[in-house]
Amino acid sequence: MSSRLELADLHCHLMPYVDDGAYDEEECLELLKQETEQGVRSICLTPHLRADMFESSDEEVALHFAMAQRLAEEAALPLRLYCSREYHFDRIFRSRLAKGELSPLGEGKTLLVEFGGRHSGEEIMDAVAQVTRAGWKPLIAHVERYLPLHQDWAFAHELREAGAGLQVNAGSVLGREGLRQKLLTRRLLQNDLVDVIASDAHDLRIRRPEMELCARHIEKKYGRGLARRLLCDNPLAILQGSKE
Numbered sequence: 033m034s035s036r037l038e039l040a041d042l043h044c045h046l047m048p049y050v051d052d053g054a055y056d057e058e059e060c061l062e063l064l065k066q067e068t069e070q071g072v073r074s075i076c077l078t079p080h081l082r083a084d085m086f087e088s089s090d091e092e093v094a095l096h097f098a099m100a101q102r103l104a105e106e107a108a109l110p111l112r113l114y115c116s117r118e119y120h121f122d123r124i125f126r127s128r129l130a131k132g133e134l135s136p137l138g139e140g141k142t143l144l145v146e147f148g149g150r151h152s153g154e155e156i157m158d159a160v161a162q163v164t165r166a167g168w169k170p171l172i173a174h175v176e177r178y179l180p181l182h183q184d185w186a187f188a189h190e191l192r193e194a195g196a197g198l199q200v201n202a203g204s205v206l207g208r209e210g211l212r213q214k215l216l217t218r219r220l221l222q223n224d225l226v227d228v229i230a231s232d233a234h235d236l237r238i239r240r241p242e243m244e245l246c247a248r249h250i251e252k253k254y255g256r257g258l259a260r261r262l263l264c265d266n267p268l269a270i271l272q273g274s275k276e
C-alpha cells in the first residue's frame with residue numbers, strides 16, 4: 033500500500049466484562065493497541081445485546097466504555113472511540129425499538145443489527161422494514177453468515193433496496209470463517225454489494241482484529257478505491273452521521 037489508509041472499525045467486542053469479547057482490561061488495551069498499529073483511527077465498541085445470552089445494561093456498557101476510553105488515553109493511543117451495541121433481532125430489540133431506546137453507531141441513525149441462523153429471508157426483510165419505519169437505518173452485521181444469502185446471493189440486492197446497509201467481517205474476506213463464507217463474501221464484493229467491512233474482533237487468540245491485512249487484500253484484489261470506501265470512508269461517514 034503506497035500511503036497508509038486511516039481505517040475505521042465500527043463493529044467489535046473490545047470492551048471487557050459485558051459480553052463474550054475482551055476478557056479483562058489488559059486484553060482490551062492490547063486489542064486497542066493492535067487496532068492502532070494496524071492504522072485504525074476510529075473504533076466503535078459494539079457489545080452484544082441478545083436476550084437470554086448477553087443482556088448487559090446500557091449503564092454497565094457506559095461504565096466500561098469510560099474504562100476503555102481511559103485505557104486508550106493513558107496509553108496515548110491516537111483513537112476516536114464510539115460506543116454502540118450489536119442488536120440481535122429479538123424481543124428485547126423490538127421492545128427497545130418501540131420505545132426508541134437504542135444506541136446508534138456514532139452520531140447518526142444507523143443501528144448494527146444481527147440475525148440468527150433460524151431467521152428466514154422473509155423475516156429479515158420484515159425486520160428491515162420495521163427498523164426503517166421507526167426512523168433508523170439498519171446495518172446488517174456479518175451478512176455473509178445468513179442462510180437466505182447462501183441460498184441466493186442476489187437477496188443482498190433486495191436488502192439494500194429495502195434500505196439496509198450490508199457489513200461483512202474482515203475475517204470472512206480473509207477466509208478465517210470457512211470456505212462458504214469466504215466464497216459468498218467474494219461474490220458480494222465482486223457485485224459491489226458490500227457497504228462496510230469491520231473486524232468483529234473478540235479477543236487476541238481466535239477472533240483478532242485484522243483490519244490492515246484485510247485492507248491490503250481488498251486493495252490487491254479490487255483496488256485502492258474499494259479498500260478506502262469499505263474500510264475508511266463508509267464506516268467513518270456512518271460514525272459521523274453523514275451517511276444515512
Ligand SMILES: [Fe+2]
Binds near residue numbers: 043044
Ligand atoms: Fe459481533
